[in-house]
Structures are given as structure tokens and as C-alpha cells.
Amino acid sequence: MSRTVIIGANHAGIAAANTLLDNYPDQEVVLVDRNTNLSYLGCGTALWVGRQIEDYHGLFYTKKEDFEAKGAKIYMETSVNDIDYAGKKVHCHPLTGGDDFTLEYDHLLLTTGSTPISPNVPGRDLDGIHFLKLFQDGQDVDKEMSKPEVQTVAVIGAGYIGVEVAEAAKRRGKKVLVFDAAPTCLANYYDPEFSSMMEENLKEHDLELHFGKLVSEYKGDANGRVNQVVTKEGETYDVDLVINAIGFRPNNDLGKDHLDLFANGAYKVDRHQVTSDPAVYAAGDCATIYSNALDGDTYIALASNAVRSGIVAGHNIGGTALEAIGVQGSNGISIFGLNLVSTGLSVESAAKFGVDVAYTDFEDLQKPAFMKVNDKVKIRIVYEKSSRRVVGAQLASKADVSMAIHMFSLAIQEHVTIDKLSLLDIFFLPHFNQPYNYITMAALGAK
Ligand SMILES: Cc1cc2nc3c(=O)[nH]c(=O)nc-3n(C[C@H](O)[C@H](O)[C@H](O)COP(=O)(O)OP(=O)(O)OC[C@H]3O[C@@H](n4cnc5c(N)ncnc54)[C@H](O)[C@@H]3O)c2cc1C
Numbered sequence: 001m002s003r004t005v006i007i008g009a010n011h012a013g014i015a016a017a018n019t020l021l022d023n024y025p026d027q028e029v030v031l032v033d034r035n036t037n038l039s040y041l042g043c044g045t046a047l048w049v050g051r052q053i054e055d056y057h058g059l060f061y062t063k064k065e066d067f068e069a070k071g072a073k074i075y076m077e078t079s080v081n082d083i084d085y086a087g088k089k090v091h092c093h094p095l096t097g098g099d100d101f102t103l104e105y106d107h108l109l110l111t112t113g114s115t116p117i118s119p120n121v122p123g124r125d126l127d128g129i130h131f132l133k134l135f136q137d138g139q140d141v142d143k144e145m146s147k148p149e150v151q152t153v154a155v156i157g158a159g160y161i162g163v164e165v166a167e168a169a170k171r172r173g174k175k176v177l178v179f180d181a182a183p184t185c186l187a188n189y190y191d192p193e194f195s196s197m198m199e200e201n202l203k204e205h206d207l208e209l210h211f212g213k214l215v216s217e218y219k220g221d222a223n224g225r226v227n228q229v230v231t232k233e234g235e236t237y238d239v240d241l242v243i244n245a246i247g248f249r250p251n252n253d254l255g256k257d258h259l260d261l262f263a264n265g266a267y268k269v270d271r272h273q274v275t276s277d278p279a280v281y282a283a284g285d286c287a288t289i290y291s292n293a294l295d296g297d298t299y300i301a302l303a304s305n306a307v308r309s310g311i312v313a314g315h316n317i318g319g320t321a322l323e324a325i326g327v328q329g330s331n332g333i334s335i336f337g338l339n340l341v342s343t344g345l346s347v348e349s350a351a352k353f354g355v356d357v358a359y360t361d362f363e364d365l366q367k368p369a370f371m372k373v374n375d376k377v378k379i380r381i382v383y384e385k386s387s388r389r390v391v392g393a394q395l396a397s398k399a400d401v402s403m404a405i406h407m408f409s410l411a412i413q414e415h416v417t418i419d420k421l422s423l424l425d426i427f428f429l430p431h432f433n434q435p436y437n438y439i440t441m442a443a444l445g446a447k
């Protein structure tokens with residue numbers, strides 16, 4: 001028997017554990033996690049807090065007993081505080097009492113995930129300031145929103161979490177102020193032509209937007225409860241609740257002094273999820289991931305990547321050499337009925353990474369004009385100028401056109417050129433698209 005100790009029993013750790021337990025009977029699997037719960041789908045927090053779904057019960061997809069039934073050992077509410085990499089030993093501390101204990105390993109998998117970044121400003125520890133990462137954070141924010149005295153909610157960061165929780169707060173009848181240092185929302189994922197559509201959508205739903213504004217201080221009342229947000233420009237806003245959502249940083253406490261790190265502190269892994277220590281693997285939000293658009297390593301914190309990289313780690317630890325095929329960072333958001341999806345690089349992110357790109361846009365009704373239920377679709381395809389390979393795509397519509405982004409994801413992965421896309425066989429049916437469909441038309445428009 002070969003023993004693998006997995007630290008972190010959430011999406012990446014779970015995927016790796018199941019891969020090992022389901023495919024490799026010679027493997028002994030031990031999971032350790034400091035939290036009380038596992039497999040919480042954070043994507044559901046805004047849906048639950050915003051009352052779009054009834055409650056949180058469906059947001060967990062596995063439990064401790066499922067692993068025990070497969071023969072694994074799992075220690076919840078147990079923190080790993082220290083690892084002896086030379087001796088291959090993990091030192092564990094039960095958080096609910098009992099003695100510390102040590103686990104020996106043949107392979108170690110770090111799936112310790114990420115932590116929300118806290119704005120480094122005065123007043124950041126006042127009561128009434130929350131993050132939205134764990135299930136417990138969701139419970140806290142939900143409780144806050146149920147208080148009648150909480151009328152005005154400030155959301156700091158208009159990325160994915162910020163925009164989603166801003167919608168949730170509005171659905172709970174709050175006045176919502178959204179701040180972002182960038183000049184628009186969702187700037188990490190979309191070009192301004194697309195993020196401006198979300199901006200309009202938020203304004204139409206009465207959210208107060210403060211983009212291009214950096215929060216410089218939180219002020220509190222006599223009881224230490226936040227009651228004001230102050231910007232760098234000196235503007236002051238009265239608030240009853242603050243939700244910070246300015247991004248994640250990898251949780252690297254256990255390996256930062258031993259393993260090679262990426263620029264943001266993520267564990268550097270190869271295409272088999274192996275770190276710079278051959279006995280140590282890493283996957284999910286604590287590790288790098290290979291980007292096919294950049295042809296190099298990057299950091300993208302997504303559950304989809306955590307699951308895939310966990311599976312790859314599981315197979316490699318189990319003894320099947322499996323190379324990760326890389327990712328495109330495909331993502332999507334749906335707010336008050338407006339759907340945006342993207343994959344790979346936007347024009348703006350390509351410039352940031354030094355990739356010289358061109359793009360082609362197209363906008364039309366999704367279906368022929370004779371179809372009654374019909375919405376506009378806007379598409380942008382981004383391609384590298386020199387090779388003409390597709391490196392990104394963005395789509396926006398009130399219709400659900402989200403599945404189209406998966407094709408672009410594959411195109412990026414397989415280095416398909418824009419010219420190949422222009423004559424791709426795309427079916428036509430009035431229920432779904434036009435004879436001159438938006439993908440073909442955009443691709444044909446490429447210079
Ligand atoms: C509100 C919200 C919405 C999201 N929506 C989406 C979405 O729609 N789509 C999407 O793809 N992604 C989404 N994400 C991102 C996604 O949740 C993360 O990318 C994903 O959780 C990463 O999984 P992970 O297993 O790598 O890490 P994590 O989920 O961070 O889990 C790490 C685990 O390690 C444990 N741990 C850490 N250190 C220790 C230690 N020292 N000892 C013991 N245990 C430890 C933690 O307790 C935790 O359980 C969302 C995130 C949030 C917060």
C-alpha cells in the first residue's frame with residue numbers, strides 16, 4: 001500500500017481522492033481539512049442569499065461518510081500546521097480538542113485552495129465587514145441581510161463574486177453600492193464593449209456604481225461596527241454592511257518555504273501536478289495551471305480547474321502518467337437575465353500578457369427575425385496576429401448562448417486558426433440561430 005495524504009478536502013482534494021479511491025485499490029488515502037464541511041459550491045452563495053434558490057442544502061455534493069465508505073480516512077476540523085518534508089510527515093492539530101498527531105506519507109497532495117484578499121486599509125477589521133468564500137461566510141452575510149437595520153450594502157470589487165453578491169443584495173431589497181478600482185466591472189474577464197453591457201444592466205436595476213474608485217478607509221461607530229466607506233478621492237458613503245470581493249490569493253502557508261512559487265505565491269506545478277519536491281503534488285486554487293492561450297503557466301482560481309487538476313493529480317499519484325491538457329479559464333456569469341461568457345484572453349488581457357492580437361466582432365439577433373422569442377447576441381473572437389490561432393472569445397446575450405463558449409475553448413486548446421472557424425460546419429435551425437449564424441459571421445469578418 002502506498003499512502004497519500006491530501007491536505008484540503010474541497011473541490012480539488014475531493015476530485016483527487018475520488019480518482020485514487022475509484023481507480024487504484026492499492027492506494028491508502030487520508031484527507032485532512034480544518035473546516036467543518038466539505039464540497040460547498042460557492043457559486044450557490046449568491047443564489048441562496050439572493051433567494052433565487054430556497055436554501056443552501058443542495059450546495060454540498062459529498063460528505064465525510066462517502067469517503068469513509070470507500071475506505072479512506074478523513075479528519076475534518078483538523079488543521080495541518082507544519083510539514084516535515086524531509087521526513088515525509090504531516091503534523092495535524094485537531095481544532096475541537098484531543099492530541100496533535102502525525103501522518104506519514106509516500107505522496108503528499110496540497111489542495112489548500114485560496115483565501116480572499118483583504119483590502120489593506122484602516123478599519124478593515126471592523127464588525128460588519130465580510131468576505132464571501134466559505135459556507136460560513138455565506139451564512140454570516142445571509143444573517144446580516146436579514147437584519148432590518150442593514151439597509152445599505154457596499155460591495156468592494158466588481159469581479160465575479162462582487163457582481164453576483166450585488167445582485168443578491170438588490171434582490172433582498174437593499175440599497176447597493178459597488179466599488180471597483182478598475183474603470184468598469186468584470187474587467188479581468190471582458191473587454192469594455194462587453195463589461196459595459198453588464199454595467200448598464202446593473203444601473204438599470206438601480207445599483208449605484210463607483211468604478212475607478214479605490215476605497216482607502218472603513219470607518220466605524222462607537223460599537224466598532226462599520227458605518228462608512230471612504231475613497232482615495234475623499235468621498236464618504238454611509239453603509240450598514242461591507243462585502244469585500246477583491247480576488248483570491250493562493251493558500252501557500254504550508255509550502256512557501258520549501259516549494260518553488262509562482263509570482264503570486266501559488267505552488268509551481270508541472271503538467272502532472274508535481275511541485276518542485278517530487279513527492280509533493282498540488283492542485284486547485286493553491287497551484288499554477290497551464291494556459292493554452294498563453295502557452296505557459298498562469299493562475300486561475302476556478303472550481304472547474306480545481307476539479308480537473310485534482311483528477312490529473314489523482315491519476316499521476318495512482319501510477320498512470322497523465323499530462324494535463326491545460327485550460328482556457330472559461331467562465332460565465334448570469335445577472336438579472338444578462339448572460340456573459342468568455343474563454344482565453346480578451347484584447348485587454350492579451351495586451352497585459354504581451355500577446356499581439358486582433359479581434360473580430362459581430363452583433364445580431366440570435367434567431368431569424370420571424371422568430372418571436374429572440375434576443376441580440378454579441379460576440380468577439382480574439383486571435384493572435386502572427387499565427388492567426390484563436391486565443392479568446394466573449395459572448396453576451398439575454399438568451400442562453402453559453403454552450404458556444406465551449407467550442408472556442410476547444411479551439412484555443414487545439415490551436416485552431418480563425419480561418420478554420422470561418423467555414424466550420426455549424427448547423428442552422430431557427431430555434432437556435434440564423435442561416436448566417438453569429439459564429440460564422442464573426443469569423444468571416446476577421447481581417
Ligand atoms: C462565492 C464564490 C463563488 C464562486 N463561483 C464559482 C463558479 O461559479 N465557478 C467556478 O468555477 N468557480 C467559482 N468559485 C471559485 C471556486 O470556489 C474555487 O476556485 C474553488 O473552491 C477552489 O477549490 P480548491 O479545492 O482548490 O480550494 P478551496 O475551495 O479553497 O478549498 C481548500 C480547502 O483546504 C482546506 N485547508 C486549507 N489550509 C488547510 C490547512 N492548513 N489544514 C487543513 N485544511 C486546510 C480549507 O479548509 C478548504 O476546505 C467561486 C468562489 C466563491 C467564493
Ligand SMILES: NC(=O)c1ccc[n+]([C@@H]2O[C@H](COP(=O)([O-])OP(=O)(O)OC[C@H]3O[C@@H](n4cnc5c(N)ncnc54)[C@H](O)[C@@H]3O)[C@@H](O)[C@H]2O)c1
Nearest residue numbers: 157158159160161162180181182245246247248301331332
Ligand atoms: N461565475 C464564476 O465563475 C465565479 C463566481 C465567483 C467567483 N469566481 C472566481 O473566484 C475568484 C475570486 O473572485 P473575486 O470576485 O474575488 O475576484 P475577481 O478577480 O473576479 O474580481 C476582483 C475584482 O476586484 C477588483 N479589485 C482588486 N483590488 C481592488 C481594490 N483594492 N479595491 C477595489 N477593487 C479592487 C478588481 O479590479 C476586480 O474587478 C476568481 O478567480 C473568480 O473567477 C468565479
